[in-house]
Amino acid sequence: MYSILKSNLIDTIFQVRYQEEYSTLYTKSLEEHQGIILRPLLYSIFRADLPVTEQTLTATYADDTAILASHIDPITGTQHLQLHLDQLEKWLTRWRIRAKESKSTHITFTLRRVGCPAVYLNGKLIPKETSVKYLGIYLDRRLTWKPHIHNKRKQLGLMLNRM
Numbered sequence: 001m002y003s004i005l006k007s008n009l010i011d012t013i014f015q016v017r018y019q020e021e022y023s024t025l026y027t028k029s030l031e032e033h034q035g036i037i038l039r040p041l042l043y044s045i046f047r048a049d050l051p052v053t054e055q056t057l058t059a060t061y062a063d064d065t066a067i068l069a070s071h072i073d074p075i076t077g078t079q080h081l082q083l084h085l086d087q088l089e090k091w092l093t094r095w096r097i098r099a100k101e102s103k104s105t106h107i108t109f110t111l112r113r114v115g116c117p118a119v120y121l122n123g124k125l126i127p128k129e130t131s132v133k134y135l136g137i138y139l140d141r142r143l144t145w146k147p148h149i150h151n152k153r154k155q156l157g158l159m160l161n162r163m
Contacts, residue, residue: 046095051087055080061135074108074116082119089122101125105132109143 016023040062050065052058057068067084071077092099101124108115108128119126131140131147138148 053084056084078116085121105129107132
């Protein structure tokens with residue numbers, strides 16, 4: 001097992017053979033190992049100790065993570081979310097992972113006009129949005145499905161034009 005894992009995690013040397021001719025030796029770095037079957041399993045093992053709290057729900061799929069906090073009071077809900085983000089920040093630091101705050105999104109799902117207070121990761125503001133795309137589904141703050149339907153109709157229109 002160790003040899004299999006090691007061969008997928010370190011540089012690989014390879015050579016191409018065509019009939020009786022051999023190429024020179026090439027090195028393939030870890031960044032070039034696209035689509036190896038062990039990557040999802042190794043990532044799942046790696047993030048097994050991702051912080052969780054009683055007041056939030058963590059949803060992960062591959063390397064996408066959503067943290068959900070729900071409360072009738074927007075300030076309390078935001079406090080729960082910020083506490084979880086603070087724990088996540090410590091976890092990221094411990095494992096030397098650099099989070100891209102600009103790729104993160106903060107959205108409040110509500111029928112109220114007032115949103116939630118801002119939240120921060122690594123001392124940087126997580127941008128607020130009125131709609132987000134998560135795992136291919138577009139969600140707006142009122143959960144009406146309008147952005148999702150709009151984007152799917154647009155995609156279908158482009159496909160129809162190509163045909």
